[in-house]
Amino acid sequence: MIELIGVSKTYGGTVKAVDNIDLTIPDGEIFGFLGPNGAGKTTTIKMITGILNADSGTIKVNGIDIKTGPIEAKRQIGFVPDSPNMFLRLKGIEYLRFMADVYDVSPKDRAQVIDDLVKNFGMEDVLNDRIQSYSHGMRQKIVLIGSLLHDPSVWILDEPMTGLDPRSSFFLKEMMRKRADSGKTVFFSTHVLDVAEKICDKVAIINKGRILFCGTLDEMRNSSKKDETLEKLFLELTENE
Amino acid sequence: MSNKTLLLTRTLIRNGEGFGIKGMKNKVSKVLFALMLMIILPGLVVMFSFFVNSAYSALTAIGQEGVVISWGIAIASTVIFLFGIFYIAASFYFSRDVEVLLYLPLKPRQIVGAKFLTAALFEYLITAAVFLPVVIIYGIRSAAGILFYIYSCVVFVFIPVVPLCLAAVLVMVLMRFTNASKQKDTFSIIAGTLALILGLGINLTVQKFIINMNPQELEALIMKGENTLALLTSGIFPTARWAVSALLDTVTTAGFLNLMLYAAVSAAVYILLLFLGEMVYLKGVVGLSETVSKRNKQNKTEARDKFLKKHSALRTYTMLELKLLFRTPIYFLNCVIVNFIWPVLLLIYMVMGTEGADIQGTVKQLMNNPDIAGTIFLFGIALFTFVAGFNGTVSTSISREGQELFIKKYIPVSYRTQILAKVLSGFILSIAGAVFTLIAATAVFKLPLYISMLILAAGWMGMLFISFVDILLDLYNPKLDWDSEQKAVKQNLNVVYSMIISSIVGGLTIYAALQFSPGFIAAVLSSILVYGVLNVLVYLLLRKKGVERFGRLEG
Ligand SMILES: Nc1ncnc2c1ncn2[C@@H]1O[C@H](COP(=O)(O)OP(=O)(O)OP(=O)(O)O)[C@@H](O)[C@H]1O
Numbered sequence: 001m002i003e004l005i006g007v008s009k010t011y012g013g014t015v016k017a018v019d020n021i022d023l024t025i026p027d028g029e030i031f032g033f034l035g036p037n038g039a040g041k042t043t044t045i046k047m048i049t050g051i052l053n054a055d056s057g058t059i060k061v062n063g064i065d066i067k068t069g070p071i072e073a074k075r076q077i078g079f080v081p082d083s084p085n086m087f088l089r090l091k092g093i094e095y096l097r098f099m100a101d102v103y104d105v106s107p108k109d110r111a112q113v114i115d116d117l118v119k120n121f122g123m124e125d126v127l128n129d130r131i132q133s134y135s136h137g138m139r140q141k142i143v144l145i146g147s148l149l150h151d152p153s154v155w156i157l158d159e160p161m162t163g164l165d166p167r168s169s170f171f172l173k174e175m176m177r178k179r180a181d182s183g184k185t186v187f188f189s190t191h192v193l194d195v196a197e198k199i200c201d202k203v204a205i206i207n208k209g210r211i212l213f214c215g216t217l218d219e220m221r222n223s224s225k226k227d228e229t230l231e232k233l234f235l236e237l238t239e240n241e
Numbered sequence: 242m243s244n245k246t247l248l249l250t251r252t253l254i255r256n257g258e259g260f261g262i263k264g265m266k267n268k269v270s271k272v273l274f275a276l277m278l279m280i281i282l283p284g285l286v287v288m289f290s291f292f293v294n295s296a297y298s299a300l301t302a303i304g305q306e307g308v309v310i311s312w313g314i315a316i317a318s319t320v321i322f323l324f325g326i327f328y329i330a331a332s333f334y335f336s337r338d339v340e341v342l343l344y345l346p347l348k349p350r351q352i353v354g355a356k357f358l359t360a361a362l363f364e365y366l367i368t369a370a371v372f373l374p375v376v377i378i379y380g381i382r383s384a385a386g387i388l389f390y391i392y393s394c395v396v397f398v399f400i401p402v403v404p405l406c407l408a409a410v411l412v413m414v415l416m417r418f419t420n421a422s423k424q425k426d427t428f429s430i431i432a433g434t435l436a437l438i439l440g441l442g443i444n445l446t447v448q449k450f451i452i453n454m455n456p457q458e459l460e461a462l463i464m465k466g467e468n469t470l471a472l473l474t475s476g477i478f479p480t481a482r483w484a485v486s487a488l489l490d491t492v493t494t495a496g497f498l499n500l501m502l503y504a505a506v507s508a509a510v511y512i513l514l515l516f517l518g519e520m521v522y523l524k525g526v527v528g529l530s531e532t533v534s535k536r537n538k539q540n541k542t543e544a545r546d547k548f549l550k551k552h553s554a555l556r557t558y559t560m561l562e563l564k565l566l567f568r569t570p571i572y573f574l575n576c577v578i579v580n581f582i583w584p585v586l587l588l589i590y591m592v593m594g595t596e597g598a599d600i601q602g603t604v605k606q607l608m609n610n611p612d613i614a615g616t617i618f619l620f621g622i623a624l625f626t627f628v629a630g631f632n633g634t635v636s637t638s639i640s641r642e643g644q645e646l647f648i649k650k651y652i653p654v655s656y657r658t659q660i661l662a663k664v665l666s667g668f669i670l671s672i673a674g675a676v677f678t679l680i681a682a683t684a685v686f687k688l689p690l691y692i693s694m695l696i697l698a699a700g701w702m703g704m705l706f707i708s709f710v711d712i713l714l715d716l717y718n719p720k721l722d723w724d725s726e727q728k729a730v731k732q733n734l735n736v737v738y739s740m741i742i743s744s745i746v747g748g749l750t751i752y753a754a755l756q757f758s759p760g761f762i763a764a765v766l767s768s769i770l771v772y773g774v775l776n777v778l779v780y781l782l783l784r785k786k787g788v789e790r791f792g793r794l795e796g
């Protein structure tokens with residue numbers, strides 16, 4: 001579970017990227033975070049994961065305040081950043097080893113990961129290559145695998161779908177579903193409304209740093225008159241600002 | 242020169258390529274940079290001027306004062322050439338903007354031209370520092386006419402062209418034909434090490450030459466036509482000859498023709514470079530980020546076994562730092578290799594002729610005097626601080642994170658552990674360098690073993706102190722906004738500050754050694770005490786302020 005209460009962030013004293021938002025992301029549901037470019041999605045996610053310090057407000061992950069218990073809070077989270085271009089000079093397996101050590105993963109769980117996750121993402125043949133030689137999608141997959149090594153109870157993904165092939169994208173969606181169904185938190189940002197419509201239990205729509213809507217898709221449809229597509233609703237909501 | 246080339250040049254410069262001042266956000270670092278430009282650089286220039294001035298006197302005695310000018314041009318050309326190799330490789334091939342430039346509607350020669358001009362701009366700083374003192378001193382002392390200064394201006398403009406073109410040609414051809422780009426890391430490591438050795442060799446030759454300089458010998462050398470430096474220039478940069486002839490003979494038409502020839506040939510070389518760029522640049526650059534992947538079974542099970550073993554966060558983090566240092570060519574050269582230059586230098590001095598033997602003899606004599614052991618010990622300690630301060634490992638360890646710093650903020654490792662891992666990785670490299678230096682020193686100076694061991698046993702504290710200071714420097718003034726690794730270490734002022742600080746600390750140690758010439762036991766105990774206290778103090782500062790600072794860094 002993630003709770004944000006009155007959280008704001010201003011970049012360089014001028015750009016108010018996130019403006020006093022309240023948001024609760026419950027366990028056991030897939031939660032989609034939607035909004036146009038520059039709405040503040042990445043900024044919000046960076047504050048939850050401890051990359052940025054919020055200017056004001058409180059952020060709690062599984063009840064742990066990220067300010068007062070940063071290490072413990074970070075342990076709860078598996079994070080997939082929006083750009084997978086990192087650690088390019090490491091081999092895939094070295095990256096996983098680093099993450100496993102850092103997140104304190106037991107040898108037994110490591111074996112499980114190799115035999116399960118790595119196989120399912122079709123990465124076993126390239127684990128010994130430098131990440132530099134990976135395609136965009138392969139880089140994403142290695143980061144995805146790295147984020148699940150410690151079987152986190154909160155999974156946060158920033159734009160995870162772009163660049164994945166159909167099989168991997170399908171597998172990713174399945175993973176999200178499985179984790180949510182087993183009572184874990186799944187929180188991801190996306191532009192792809194079709195995907196959101198298909199897999200999210202709940203969505204929040206953010207624009208210019210403010211939450212415009214938060215609730216289930218049905219609630220969203222009910223709030224407007226007709227049975228519209230999410231795309232239309234999205235456009236309406238973000239236009240009237 | 243097309244408009245597009247100039248437009249691109251302007252964009253590159255505005256983008257911060259070259260000086261890296263743009264990247265400095267806060268005022269403090271700008272002020273410090275300005276201070277450095279105003280103090281250090283002039284200091285070097287003044288020292289060089291004194292040298293030129295006395296050389297002028299010595300050379301006048303044999304009527305060969307013109308040699309000063311050919312030296313000025315030779316030194317400037319050589320330095321530009323050596324810097325150029327790195328600069329060109331980084332800017333032409335390994336800079337992140339290359340990929341963007343490739344899909345803009347630009348001709349290869351426009352990219353090459355613009356990048357070349359940007360590089361040249363940077364090299365004018367070097368040219369100014371070396372060539373201007375020579376011109377001014379020669380001009381004043383030979384009471385040269387206005388024409389001399391005008392000619393000098395023209396020469397000044399063209400000095401960087403040929404050496405830089407040569408560097409560019411070398412790099413471009415290598416990148417294209419050795420298929421180097423496919424193995425780019427390996428290539429740059431080898432090329433860089435070679436360049437470094439070459440630079441060191443030239444440096445030593447020049448030093449030996451300068452040290453040995455006395456009028457008679459010099460005269461003999463010049464008579465024999467064995468002027469090492471002049472030979473070097475005319476060998477590598479034949480065009481420099483015309484510049485020298487022009488400057489030494491400003492009155493006749495021959496001089497003017499030489500000047501014109503110099504300018505014309507330089508321009509022609511530049512144009513040739515553009516043609517070559519058109520032909521080979523793209524082929525070298527495309528597919529640069531390709532790496533060869535070898536997929537074999539045996540590695541696989543081995544890697545798997547390794548993966549299954551669990552290690553502490555501190556250890557794995559330190560190993561990560563070291564891996565990246567060894568695998569990134571620019572880091573390897575600037576952070577790893579430099580540690581091992583010291584022992585090499587010492588050994589070269591030993592094998593090389595007279596002055597090495599003299600030092601050796603003197604030290605041996607000194608060693609027989611038991612009163613001096615304490616002083617020798619303190620010299621060793623000072624050497625350790627130099628070794629720690631002159632490699633940029635710890636002082637760039639935050640900067641090197643660059644855009645990837647955010648990763649270090651979301652992993653569940655305390656900032657204290659992360660800082661320690663960074664200090665540790667640099668410290669390990671320094672210690673390795675120091676051990677080799679000590680072995681070399683022990684061999685060269687025939688140091689008694691117990692002194693060497695004690696230097697090692699106490700010297701690490703000095704290294705640790707410098708490392709702590711270095712990371713504080715980088716935490717407070719990191720350079721995170723870079724697009725080529727070059728900028729993270731080579732254009733990082735923290736490295737310079739670290740050198741200055743370690744020189745001061747080491748210098749004070751040497752001063753204390755000479756001033757008080759303490760007994761051996763006193764020297765050992767007091768250095769352990771002083772460095773011990775310093776370490777505790779700076780560590781406490783790091784634990785409080787450094788960790789806070791890391792928490793506040795936001796990529
Ligand atoms: N490092 C930064 N410095 C200054 N402003 C920033 C920075 N990062 C983001 N911003 C600004 O903050 C606002 C929100 O950006 P953010 O990255 O959170 O948007 P986003 O919703 O993730 O957009 P996208 O869908 O394009 O990923 C934008 O106006 C952006 O310009």
Ligand SMILES: [Mg+2]
Binds near residue numbers: 041042043082158
């Ligand atoms: Mg984003």
